[in-house]
Amino acid sequence: MKATPLYQTHEKHGAKFTEFNGWNMPLWFSSLEKEHLQVRNDSGVFDVSHMGEILIEGTDAFSFLNITFTNKISALKNGQAKYGFFCDTEGNVIDDIIAYKLGENKYFLCVNAGNIDNVFNWLVKNSKDFEVEINNLSAFYGQLAIQGPNSIKYLSKTFPITFSKDFQKYTIINIEDLDKKYESKSSFDSLVENNFLIARTGYTGEDGFELFVPNELIIEIYKNILNDCPNIKPCGLGSRDTLRIEKGFPLHGNEFIEGTAPSDFNLNKFIDDSKDDFIGKDAILKKISDNQFAFVGFQMEDNSIARNGYEVFNNGSNIGKVTSGTYSPILKKGIGLALISSDFSELRNFDIKIRKNFRKAFKVDYPFV
């Protein structure tokens, strides 16, 4: 099993570990629920160094990303980011990613941990007719996600130069304070020397930041952040999952599995059908018009918890499956997301089979909180 450079640091902080996509990652430190509330109410830091980073640059970088990525990138200014998908020709999701425009014909991608090689190989395979260089920087970069409403206040103290700049949501900038400290070239030009990036993005539904820093410096940077900002508490992947479910965010491996398309999950706003073409476009447009599935949020009537894979029923017939489910630390109830047949999209109540019993659930719009 792989481990991030922070493994021993997490051990010292009392982490309980779990295997995730081949990585030994902190599941929680003291308590999943406390960490969940810490992020909702204050600020927490997640080691997400298992995530992948890929750089696409070269004369054709724009046209190459434009034809591989579902979302619109033509209007992006330097530093701006877009969420979207890489899909196969059948319109099925290969990965959901954030693409950051670092400069003209230079895009930095954040991809899912279990999927790095898959995405990289798919990009390389499709790049034959393009003047582009595709570099997998995942071994170089570690990643920290600092999330929660007070994160900006705390990080402004640690990185005063960086945070004195105009820093909009969904943009990426250099961490000039670290450039200075480590005497690096302060630019997006060379991403494989000492280079420190911070994006105002995240996966918790709270305001927050994602830091891309070299693996060889991440231990020191992490310790310094925790020393400077004792209110930012270490959090594990357990609360990262419950936080994203409360916001209705899809997860690669739960929602996006073999044979599922973005349109199955109400994600059409990340598909730019005005583009001439992108890989999978025709298939996705067909899926949108076929409208086979409805993706719905639900809450359990009793205290039970429906989880990934549990079957959803209406009057005794199976109409779909739960894709993500958990106990919500905010609502103190079982909540979840289910992919059901679109024939039942207006259904207000359904049954979910939990072990031997059918339990009542009612439809709730997500985000749940």
Add this chain to the structure above:
Amino acid sequence: MSEIKKNLKYTEEHEWVMIDGEQMLIGITDHAQDSLGEIVYLELPSVGDNLSKSSTFGAVESTKSVSDLYTPIDCEVVEVNSGAESSPEVINQSPYQEGWLIKVKPTNTGDYDDLLSPEDYESLINEK
């Protein structure tokens, strides 16, 4: 370090069994509750249910995960801990006392001798 009571017997699936006169109490170990994290839901059988050894008799769920509960001995359920059903966090706080799960009448007394001793259970959890 997880607490292991000297006066109890154990299963490989982290249940404990305590003799209580003619009856037995069953719960999950300190090690089990610690691995699960905050317990938020408990599913127990009904009084009068006949359970056979190694079958599942319910489930215990934390925010993150669900674990089946395994029957340590052939038995009939005589009482369930309704306090733990309504406030499952008691299992985290007191796995060997207030957090017991079911009280049973054994239907095959020989089963008890096959359970793990405290020493065997300790080496089992130290292996992992």
